[in-house]
Amino acid sequence: MAPLEPFERVYVSSKEFLNSTHNAQGCTFCHNGDGKATDMKKAHEGIIRSPDEKPDVCAQCHADIVNRFKTSLHMTASGMKQPLKERWNPDKTGDGPKELGGIFKGHCYSCHASCGDCHVNRPKGPAKGGLLAGHTFLKTPPEDMTCGICHSARAGDEFYGQNPGAPADTHVRLSGMVCLGCHKRENALHGTGTPLRDRYDNPLLPDCKECHKDVLQGNTTVEQHAIHGDRLQCNVCHSVIAKNCKNCHLEYKEEDGKITARFYKIDHSFMAFKIGRNYRNDRPYEYVVVRHAPTTPDLASAYGPNMMTGFNTVPTWKYAAPHNVQRLTPQNRSCDSCHGNAALFLRKEDIVPNELKANSRVIVEKIPQKTGREAGRK
DSSP: OOOOOHHHHHOOOOHHHHTSGGGTTOHHHHHOSOTTOSSHHHHTTTOOSSGGGSTTTTHHHHHHHHHHHTTSHHHHOHHHHHHHHHHSOGGGOSSSTTSHHHHHHHTGGGGOOOHHHHHTBOOTTTSOOOBSSTTOOOSSOOGGGTHHHHTIIIIIHHHTTOSTTOOOOHHHHHHOOOHHHHSOOHHHHHOOSSOOSSGGGOTTOOOHHHHOHHHHHTOOSOHHHHHHGGGBOHHHHHOOOEEEOOOEEEEEEEETTEEEEEEEEEOOOEEEOEEEEOOOTTOOOSEEEEEEOSOOTTTTGGGOTTSOTTGGGSOSEEEOOOSOOOSSOGGGSSHHHHTTOGGGBOOGGGSOGGGTTTTTTTOOSSOOOOOOOOOOOO
16 A cells, blocks of 8 residues: 555545535544634634544534544454453552553553544554545545554455465455455444453454354265364364564653653564364363464563563463455365364463463363364365
8 A cells, every 4th residue: 555645634525525424524623723714823722633542523424423532442442452451460550650551551552443543544553544545534434444454464365365374255356245244333333332451352343153154054065064063163174374473562652751652563473273272161162263363471571570470360362263264275185274273272391481381271182083084175
């Protein structure tokens, strides 16, 4: 995606917007400022760059959506904060500049999304902002400039086949499906009104069986679906190698006792496909796909010692649903492509020593034995 020219970031060039309902109240309705002033400096006094900073400006017309969105994962970024909170030293979970609240807000929260980040402009964090279409409000955001930017590191690159050695997801490769093909429920994107711990906590999460009803009803011609049932997450057989992140080091600059800048350094990622034990009580599976999250014991060590005294309470190899689904994969070529193949499973030797205890629930101690049977694929 080509970077925007400076003028393209702010130039209200769309006739559609100028004649639209969203412009009926004038610029100051959303952005503040003095609409009667003739001097540019005075006209821009008190201006708000993003109306999302103005309490409930969107709610004046879209109250139901805004109220639900306040507790959504896109707004709260709880999916990142919750596992950090569980790992964090309980004496350092406040909102101080060197406590979890302040650290999270200064680093991780830049990845949250507001109404405008999808429907008016490109996301401020990874895309550095810029209008999508001359300030026109788009009911359905263009995925390449919104979803694909924020979720590119893993989901986006996987889906479109941008990772080395991994093909595009079969849904986009064969049928041209887009993100909203699966993530089509409005409540799933805007929130249900109930705070969620992470994306898998959402009851409206897409489910493969919604479209592949033959598997659910037992009418499939593939014998393995009947044999394995709910013991395996679908991705165990139908995903391939995916990107894993090692760590994200949170660091800062300080002058005269005050933090003047916060930044992070990311370790190199790596490609891998690993099957682990299911540790989530809200999933029925015995085996699931897992991948390494960008977390290690020294993630926040720049802020002081013992920042994550509860590090071992949450696995670093976490439940995953890679967006690279394939009908045929290396592990489902035959029964024994998976059974007896230790390389596919998360073992102790795959984990660095200081993360072994955190992943004790995920490690596969006993690899499923070989069967001597061919898979009944058609």
